[in-house]
Amino acid sequence: MTTVHEHAAKRLYFTRARTYFYKSLQSNLxxxxxxxxxxxxxxxxxxxxxxRMRNKTVYKMILSFLFISVLSIPFIINPVHAxxxxxxxTIKSDGTVDPSTxxxxxxxSLYTITQNISTSFAYGxxxxxxxxxxxxxxxxxxxxxxxxxGGIYVLFQTNITIERLSVDSFDSGIYLYYSSFNNISxxxxxxxxxxxxxxxxxxxxxxxxxxxxxxxxxxxxDSMSNQIYHNNLVDNTFNAYVTWDLSYxxxxxxxxxxxxxxxxxxxxHGIDSNGDGIGDTPLIxxxxxxxNYPLMYPCGTYHFTIETNFPQGGTTNPPTGxxxxxxxxxxxxxxxPNPGFIFAYWKLGPQTINDNPTTVLVNCDKSIQAFFTPxxxxxxxxxxxxxALFAMIITFVGFAKFKRTKLTKNxxxxxxxxxxxxxxxxx
Numbered sequence: 001m002t003t004v005h006e007h008a009a010k011r012l013y014f015t016r017a018r019t020y021f022y023k024s025l026q027s028n029l030x031x032x033x034x035x036x037x038x039x040x041x042x043x044x045x046x047x048x049x050x051x052r053m054r055n056k057t058v059y060k061m062i063l064s065f066l067f068i069s070v071l072s073i074p075f076i077i078n079p080v081h082a083x084x085x086x087x088x089x090t091i092k093s094d095g096t097v098d099p100s101t102x103x104x105x106x107x108x109s110l111y112t113i114t115q116n117i118s119t120s121f122a123y124g125x126x127x128x129x130x131x132x133x134x135x136x137x138x139x140x141x142x143x144x145x146x147x148x149x150g151g152i153y154v155l156f157q158t159n160i161t162i163e164r165l166s167v168d169s170f171d172s173g174i175y176l177y178y179s180s181f182n183n184i185s186x187x188x189x190x191x192x193x194x195x196x197x198x199x200x201x202x203x204x205x206x207x208x209x210x211x212x213x214x215x216x217x218x219x220x221x222d223s224m225s226n227q228i229y230h231n232n233l234v235d236n237t238f239n240a241y242v243t244w245d246l247s248y249x250x251x252x253x254x255x256x257x258x259x260x261x262x263x264x265x266x267x268x269h270g271i272d273s274n275g276d277g278i279g280d281t282p283l284i285x286x287x288x289x290x291x292n293y294p295l296m297y298p299c300g301t302y303h304f305t306i307e308t309n310f311p312q313g314g315t316t317n318p319p320t321g322x323x324x325x326x327x328x329x330x331x332x333x334x335x336x337p338n339p340g341f342i343f344a345y346w347k348l349g350p351q352t353i354n355d356n357p358t359t360v361l362v363n364c365d366k367s368i369q370a371f372f373t374p375x376x377x378x379x380x381x382x383x384x385x386x387x388a389l390f391a392m393i394i395t396f397v398g399f400a401k402f403k404r405t406k407l408t409k410n411x412x413x414x415x416x417x418x419x420x421x422x423x424x425x426x427x
Contacts, residue, residue, distance in 0.1 A: 082116035082142065089117070089125045091132065109133060113165065117141045124151040124167065130158045136165025136187070143169040150175035151192070158182065168192060173214070176201035184209060195236065198223035206231060208299060208326070216241050220289075224250040229291075230299045230327050234266040240285050251288030259361045260328040262291035264298045272296045275349070277363035297364040299327040304360070305367040306333060313341040313372025325362040332359045335370040344371040 089102045091111060097104045103115035104125070112135045117124060124141040127134065134152070141151045151167030152174045154160055158181045166188040167173035173189035173196060176182060180202045187209045189195035195211040197219045198204065206228045211217045217236035218228065221243055233239035242252070255262030261278045270279035283291040305322045308314060314337035325331060334357035335343045346353035347369045348360065360368060 082118040085119040088123045091127045093128045113139045120144045122149045123153040126153045133161040140166035154179045172197035194219040226252040229256040231263045232298045254291035255293045261293040261295045264295040268294045303365045307369040309371045314338045329362045341372045344373045
């Protein structure tokens with residue numbers, strides 16, 4: 001049996017809960033700026049004074065509204081902060097990293113960035129050592145203002161790879177100054193004055209990078225014989241710009257020949273009449289620089305789906321399913337018929353291919369299907385037909401033998417001798 005004290009305790013508990021609930025609703029819901037989200041408290045009934053709450057439904061209402069009230073309170077989330085550089089981060093000629101607190105770890109010749117970097121200094125990372133790899137590991141270097149010299153600054157160095165790094169808001173995202181035989185691959189350079197600047201930098205390779213929304217996408221100054229292909233040059237004021245102060249001018253290579261192709265240009269408006277993913281006409285930069293095989297689709301990782309028309313008909317190599325390949329990968333596919341089936345043809349979009357195996361250039365999402373058909377069985381000959389044919393053959397052989405024997409018995413000499421014998425006998 002419930003005592004008087006227990007009743008009093010329950011009344012006190014629910015009175016306090018009701019008061020907290022009411023104030024919470026007022027502070028978090030009533031003054032919501034969206035009128036349609038306001039709660040009309042006149043529809044919520046409370047029993048005040050000494051009365052009791054009438055049934056369990058009221059309890060459930062309170063719990064539900066308390067839960068809504070809690071959800072309306074904003075959560076406090078601690079963001080992952082970028083490393084704020086106290087100065088220019090330098091990979092020195094002796095291989096050390098300065099300052100030592102910079103989020104760049106070293107394993108032999110491999111330097112890996114381990115955190116986003118924010119800086120207000122002229123350079124994000126300055127590289128003064130050759131023969132190294134700088135792996136951005138998907139992190140970014142950001143300048144807090146604009147117009148500073150370079151996110152990555154490479155000065156008089158060779159054989160450096162800079163990969164998987166994002167750079168934004170610098171004068172130059174990556175700046176190669178009198179530096180040759182380096183490799184820029186898989187980087188994202190955006191919202192800089194120049195995405196990539198080559199200044200008297202020759203024989204470098206620039207591939208598989210996204211260079212977008214800069215004033216100059218790639219800026220070449222007195223630089224030649226660089227290999228530049230499989231990049232996305234999108235929405236830059238000038239996707240590529242080449243200028244010279246020297247008395248001679250030589251070009252750079254802007255494609256990887258056919259069918260691998262060149263770069264994707266947002267300002268290219270050519271057509272692809274044969275559907276190979278490469279434009280029919282080159283993109284002209286200047287008299288010495290052109291992309292002979294501009295890509296019709298952005299570079300990146302594409303899906304290549306392999307199917308069969310009849311699962312019992314056979315298999316394929318690579319197996320059926322969806323596979324991922326980098327731009328311009330050439331994939332050889334082979335159809336392998338099961339016993340009782342033969343390979344008929346491939347269907348690649350609207351194209352029918354009879355070769356098996358066949359090679360497909362993956363420069364966009366593509367799908368290919370192998371068609372198998374059952375082998376044509378040799379029709380069975382009825383037994384009666386076989387018997388009749390056999391009898392005809394025996395008859396023909398016997399008749400031929402009989403004719404041969406009859407001709408032999410009635411040879412000319414035998415006929416003459418018979419006639420002579422008949423003459424003498426009659427005399």
